[in-house]
Amino acid sequence: MRHHLFEWKEGLLISLNAIRANKARSILTMLGIVIGICSVALMATAINGIDKAFVDGISALGADNLYIDKYAWFSDEDFFLMRNRKNITMEQFERFEKLAQLPLAVAPTILTMHKVLHGDNYVEGTLMTGTTDGYVRTTNFNFARGRFFSGLESNGARNVAVLGSEVAVHLFEKQDPLAQEVKIDGIPFRVVGVLEKQGSNMLGNFNPDNQVYIPIGTVFKYFRRARDTVTVVVRARSTELTEATKEEAIGMMRRVRGLLYDEKDDFSVNTQEGLTTEYDKVVGVIKLVGLFITGLSLLVGAIGIMNIMFVSVKERTKEIGIRKAIGAKKRTIMGQFLTEAAVICLMGGLVGLLLAVGLSMVINKFLPTSVQVNTIVLAITISLLTGIVSGLAPAWTAAKMDPVEALRYE
Amino acid sequence: MNIINLENITRVYQVGSEEVHALDGVSLKIDRNEYVAIMGPSGSGKSTLMNIVGCLDTPTGGQYVLKGTDVSDMSDNQLAEVRNREIGFVFQTFNLLPRATSFHNVELPLIYAGVPAAERRQKAEQALASVGLKDRMLHKPNELSGGQRQRVAVARALVVGPSIILADEPTGNLDSRTGEDIMTLFHEIYKLGNTIILVTHEEYIANHAKRVIRLLDGKVESDKQVADHTVPKREN
Secondary structure, three states: HHHHHHHHHHHHHHHHHHHHHHHHHHHHHHHHHHHHHHHHHHHHHHHHHHHHHHHHHHHHHHHOOOEEEOOOOOOOOOOOHHHHOOOOOOOHHHHHHHHHHOEEEEEEEEEEEEEEEEOOOOEEEEEEEEOOHHHHHHOOOOOOEEEEOOHHHHOOOOEEEEEHHHHHHHHHHOOOOOEEEEEEEEEEEEEEEOOOOOOOOOOOOHHHHEEEEHHHHHHHOOOOOOOOOOOEEEOOOOOOOOOHHHHHOOOOOOHHOOOOOOOOOOOOEEEEEHHHHHHHHHHHHHHHHHHHHHHHHHHHHHHHHHHHHHHHHHHHHHHHHHHHHHHOOOHHHHHHHHHHHHHHHHHHHHHHHHHHHHHHHOOOOOOOOOOOHHHHHHHHHHHHHHHHHHHHHHHHHHHOOOOHHHOOOO | OOEEEEEEEEEEEEOEEEEEEEEEEEEEEEEOOOEEEEOOOOOHHHHHHHHOOOOOOOOOOEEEEEEEEEEOOOOOOHHHHHHHHHHHEEEEOOOOOOOOOOOHHHHHHHHOOOOOOOOOOOHHHHHHHOOOHHHHHOHHHOOHHHHHHHHHHEEEEEEEEOOOEEEEEEOOOOOOOHHHHHHHHHHHHHHOOEEEEEEHHHHHOOOOOOOEEEEEOOEEEEEOOOOOOOOOOOOO
C-alpha cells in the first residue's frame, strides 16, 4: 500500500513538472475543460434556479391545495364531455363550505382579465382573481402594504383591490398605492393591500406578482354572469390530511351536486401535483437536452486532453524506457499518465467552476440562483473522471511500450 | 555459485517475412563477482544478449536462470521487479531523466522498490558520495559534465545493491580521459564484490575485464580469461 503511495506521489510530481515544462500547451488544453466544466456547471445552476423558482411559486400558492373545478386540468378526459358538466355556482360553493369539516380554509375563485389603470400608467390584460376573504388563508401570501380585503368588503361586493407586486410597481412606480384609486375597465377600485414579491416567473400570468385580487361578488356585479362556474380552492390542515380532505371534498361536492350513488363525478379535484408532473414533463426534456449540449463541449475538451496526452506519451518515449529499465511496472507508468491527465482536468475544472460562480452572479440578476454545493461536487467529479477516461488510452499506450524499443527512441 | 546461467538461448526477430536469428544458441555461466566484457562487431547479437541478460527482453528459446530463478517466461511486471532489484544499468547515453536532479535520478529505483523516504535519502546520498558527487546532488543533468552524468548513472545503478551491473558502452560518449575515470570507478565497484558485465566493441575497454566473451553471428566465438587485464591506477 505504502508502495503505491510512493509511486503515486512520484506520478503527481512528474505531472506537475510536465505541465510546468509545457505551460502554453497545458493551458490551451486546459481551456477546453475550463469551457466544458463552466458550461455544465452553469447549466446545472440554471436548472437549479428554474426548479427553485417553480417550487417557490407553487408554495406561494399553497403546495397542498386542492382545486375543485368543472374541468380536470391535467387529464386525457374528453374536453367536450367536461364542457357539458353543470357549472359550479356560488350557491353550491356556500353549501359546500358549510358541509366540509376538514379543510383549514376554502374559497371560491373566478378569473377574469382586464386593463388596470392608474393615472397615465396601465397594465393591459391583467389577470384578476375574484374571491372571498377566506382565500388569503389558502395561500402563503405576505403583504408589503395593507391587508387582504375583509369579510365585510367581500360580502358587500365592494370595489376594493389587492395588487400583486409587479402590478403595483407598474401602476404606481415609487408612490405608495395604499388607499389610492385604480380603474379596472374604467370602474374605480380602492387599493387595500399590496403583496410582497412572491419571486416566481415560472407561473407566468398565474404568478401572484402579476395579478389583482378583488371580491368575487364585485366580479359578478361588473364582469361575469351570475351562473358562471367557479373554482373552489380547498386548503388541507396538513400534508398528511390532504388525502382525507380530498375524500371528504369529493363526498360533500357529490351531495351538493345531488349525484346518485351510481353516477360519476361531474367535477374534478385538481392538485398541484398535476402541475408538477406537467412541469417535469416539459422542463425535464429541456434539462436533458441542455445538459447533453453542454456535455458536448466537455467532450470536445476531453478529446483535446486525449490528443495532448498521446503527444506527451510519444515525446516521452525515452523517459518511459528509462523508467521501465530501472523497474517501473505497467501500472506505475499507467498511473503516471493518468495522474497527469487528471491533474490537467482537475485544474481546468476548478478554473471553470470559479468562472461559473462568477457568471452565476450575473445570471442571478435575471433568475435567482447560485452555484449549489452538489453542483461543485459534481463538476469536480466530472472533471476528474474526464481526465481519467481521456487519459486511459494514451496511458495504456505508454504502459505497454517495449522497454528495448522505448530506450532506442530518440 | 552461478549468478547467471544461460542455456541455449535463441532470439528470433521477424523482419517482414524474414526471420533474423539475433542469438542462435548461446550458453553462458557467469559467477558472482566476475568482471566480464562482451565483445563483437555490430550485428553480432551483443545488444540482444545484453537486453536478455538485463531482463528487458525475453528469449525466443532456451532458459535463463538468474540467481536461481528462471526468468525466461516471466511477465512484463515480474521482469520489471527483477530489473528493479537485481540489475543496475549504465548506458552509453547516460539515460538520466533530464528534468530531475541527480538526487532524484538516483532515488528513482528506490521509489519503485517502495523504500520509505528517509531510507531513500540516506541510500541515494551514500550512492552519490561513492561516485564522488555528493556536492552535485541538486544539479540537473544539463548542469553536469559528461563524466559527471555517467557517474550519476553509475550511482543510480548501484543504489538498490543489484546482483549485476550491466554497462552498455559506458565510455562511448566520453573523451578518453573521462572514459578512463569511469573505468577506474568500475574497477573499484568490482573490487567491492560486485558482478560487472561490460558490453563494448573497444579492445582497450574490454581489457579492463578479467574475462572476455566474443560473439559472432549470434554465437559465442570465444570465451577467455584475460591474464594481463588492465588494472587502473588509483588516482589520488
